[in-house]
Amino acid sequence: MRVLVAGWFSFKDCNVTAGDVMARDLACDWLGQSGYLYDVALVSPFVGGVNWQTVNPANYSHVVFVCGPFPLDRATTEFVQRFNKSRLIGLDLSMLEPIDRWNPFDVLFARDSSTEAHPDITFLSKQPKVPVVGIVLVHPQQEYGDKGRHAIANAAIARLIKSQEVVAISIDTGLDSNTTNLHSACRDRNRSRSGSKSIPILDRHFNTQTQIATTLST
Template structure:
C-alpha cells in the first residue's frame, strides 16, 4: 500500500488555511502509526517532508489517495486529481461534502466532517496545541528631534532579522491613538492587547514600560545613538535587557529573546514592575503633599 496525502495545500491558489495544514499533519501521523508508506502532494509554498508535485507523479504510483480537510465536490480542481490517479482508491477525511452522497460517492473510505448522512467534530480538535511564542512588536516612528542620532532603520532591520530567526506569532501593536494602524481606539485597548503577549520587542519607551508593568518580558532597543529616554528608563527600573541601535549584537539579541521565554524572565519583569510601583508611590504622596502646600501660598 502506498498512499498520497492530498488537500487544498496541493495547489497554490486555493486558500490553504492553518486548519488544512494542521489536519494534514494529523493524517500523516496516523499513517505513520499504521505503518503505511505515504507521500504528500504539496505546492512549493507549503513544503513538507516526503513532498511531491502530484501533476508530475506516475499515475499508477499510489494505491490510495487520502484527501484531507475542507470542502470537497464533484468539480475542478478535485476531479483533475482524481482523473490523474484514476486507478487509486479514494479515502476522504475531515471533508465537508458539497454533493449528496446519494448522487456522488467516489470514496472507498469516508470519515466526513459533514455530509448528507452525518456530521463529526473537525479533526484539528485532536491536534496538540502549538507552543509558538506570541510576540508584540512596537516600533517608534522616526523622531526628528534626535537628528542624525536617530538609528530607527538599523533597529527595525535588526528586529526583522530576529523575527525571521525562528517561528513566532507576530502581533504589530501601534501605541498611537489617532489613526491607529491596528484599529485600537483607546489606551485600555492598547494595553489589554499588549498584556496578552509572551514577549514584547520595542523601540518605544511606553512599549517597554507597559510590557514590564504587565509582567511581560521585553527586549527594548533604544533607537537613538548613545542612548536616550529608553536607556534611562530601563536603568531606572532595573530591567536587565537593553540594546542600542548603534551597537547591536545580534547574537546577544537572540539570546535575550530566548531568555524572555523563561519563567525567570517573567519573574524579573514582575519584580521590576513592583519596584517601579513602589518608587512611584513615593512620588504620588510627595506630589499630593507638595501641591497642597502650594495651594496654601
C-alpha cells in the same frame, strides 16, 4: 497495501494553509502508527513526496484527500478519475456540492457538508509551542526633527524578529486612533455597558483515527 496522501499541497498555486499541512501530518502520523505504508503527493515549494499526475495509480490501494474545501471542478475531477480504481477517502473536507448531488468518495469524514458538520481535525494536532512576541514600534514624531532614529530602530527590530522562530504580533499603543484594536478606557467602559456574548467552546470530539484505521482494514 499502500496509501497515497494528497491535499491542496499536491496542486500548484492552491493557497496552501498551515491547517492543510497540520492535517496532512496528522493523517500521516495515524497511518504510520497503524502500520500502513504511504506516500505524500507534493508540489513546489514543498520537497520530497511524489507527483500524483505521474505516479502509477495501481500502486495505491487507498487514496486519502485531506483538508480544505473540495469543489466540483476540473482539478478535483481529474484527480478522482485518475485514482478511480483505488478506494477514495475524504478526510476533514468541506464539501461544496450537496452530498446527494456529488460525493466521489467511498468513505467521507467531512468537516462540513450538506448533511453533517464536525470539528476540524487540526484541533487534535500537537504542534511544538513557539514564543509569542508583542512588537511596539514608535512612529516618527516631528518634535525630534533630524535627531529621530525611528526608521533605523524599527528596521533593526524587524531584522531581529525575522531571524527568530517566534510568532510576532504588532501592538499599537495609540488610543485616539488604533490600528490593532487596542481600546481606550472610555471605549472599554462603553463596550462593557452594552453587554457581551460568550463564544461557544468546542467540546465535541470524534475518534477519526480509529475510524480511518477501520476503513483501511476493510
